[in-house]
Amino acid sequence: MGGAPVSDQEQAGGHRQVGVKDVAAAAGVSLGTVSNVLNRPQVVSARTRLRVEAAMADLGFVRNESARHLRAGRSSTLAYVLLDGANPFFTDVAQGIEEAAEAADLSVFLCNSDNRAERELSYLTRLEQHRVQGILITPADPHAAILDELPQRGTPVVIVDRTRGGDTHCSVAVDDVLGGELALLHLIENGHDRIGLVGGPLSLGQVRDRKHGAERALAATGRDPAALLHVETAALTVHEGRQAGQRLAGLPTATRPTAVFCANDLLALGLLQHCVSTGIRVPEDLAIVGYDDIEFAAAAAVPLTSVRQPRRKLGATAAELLLRETRETGHVHEQVLFTPELVVRTSSQGPPRRGITNPPMGAGSAG
Secondary structure, three states: OOOOOOOOOEOHHHOEOOOHHHHHHHHOOOHHHHHHHHHOHHHOOHHHHHHHHHHHHHHOOOOOHHHHHHHHOOOOEEEEEEOOOOOHHHHHHHHHHHHHHHHOOOEEEEEEOOOOHHHHHHHHHHHHHOOOOEEEEOOOOOOOOHHHHHHHOOOOEEEEOOOOOOOOOEEEEEOHHHHHHHHHHHHHHOOOOOEEEEOOOOOOHHHHHHHHHHHHHHHHOOOOHHHOEEEOOOOOOHHHHHHHHHHHHOOOOOOOOOEEEEOOHHHHHHHHHHHHHHOOOOOOOOEEEEEEOOHHHHOOOOOOEEEEOOHHHHHHHHHHHHHHHHHOOOOOOOEEEEOOEEEOOHHHOOOOOOOOOOOOOOOOOOO
16 A cells, blocks of 8 residues: 555554654744754753743653664663573662663663573564663573674673673673582581582583582582482472472481572572471471572571572672673673672571481471
C-alpha cells in the first residue's frame, strides 16, 4: 500500500507522538530554539524558554532520549547481565552498580540470564543493538567468544564475580580459594574432623575455587584433602540445600559429617531448614558455614556463619571500571580481587559433641 512511512514519532496503535515540530509551532519559535531549550537552555532567554516549556507541557511532549543518543553515538545506559535473579547476592551486586551509575547520571538495564548460555547470548545481542554504553556481566562461561567480540565492535565489557585470566578485560571478583580455606580452617579449629562440602555444579568456577580452598585448608593442617565429603548439587538454591540434607541423612552415623561448608548461603539455608524440620540441632549435631553473607544469613532461625563478600562494593567497583573504560583513551584493563571475610555466628560455634550419636537425620520431613 502507498502512503508515507511511519516516522520515529509514531506509536503503535496509530497514536502519534508529539514531536519538536509540534512544540515549535505551538510556541511560535523555530526548531533550533526548541533544540536549544532541550540541550542548551542557558542560551535561550528566560521568556522564550518558559513559552517553549509551557508548550511542551500543554502538548504532553516527551523527549526521545533513545533517538538523541543514537544520533550522538553514545547511550546514557549501562547494562548488567546477572547470573541468577533469584539469588540475593546478585541483586546486592546490582545495587552497587546502580549506585555508581546514578552518581554518573546514567541508567542501568538489568537482565537475568538464569545461568543459561543461550539466554545470555540473546541479551548481549539485544544490548549491543540498543547501543548501551557498556555491559557488566556475570557470565555463565567467562571464556565465551561473545565477550571478546563485543569490545572489538565497540561495546566495553567488564566481568563481574568471575576471573577470566589474561588482561583482555577489566574484572572484579573475590578470592574464592581463600574464602573456602577460611571456612574449613574455622571448622577445623572448632574440632571437626568429618567435614562435608555441599555445592555444585563443578562447572561453576566459584564452586571449584571454594572446593579447592577447602582442600587446601585440609592439607595445610595435615589432613587428607580427599577426606572432604563432597555432596554435589545441581544448582546453588535452597531446594538443593534441602535435598543435600536428605542425602547426608542417608549416610552411616560413623561417617556422617559433624560439620558442613556450603558453597553459598542459599544452600546453607536449605540445609538448615532440613535440620530444623528433622530435629537436628545446629550447631550441636551439625555445624554449618555458608558463603556470601546475604542479608538472610544473620536473620535465619539459627544465625548463619558465612564467608562475607563485599557485594555492593563489588558492583560499584565494576561499574567504575566500566565508566573509566568508556571515557579513557589508552585504557589499561584492571583485574580487582577482593579479600573475603569470615563472619562467625551461632551455626558453627562450639566443638562437636564427642561420644554422642547424632539423631537420625532422616527423621521427619525436609519441608
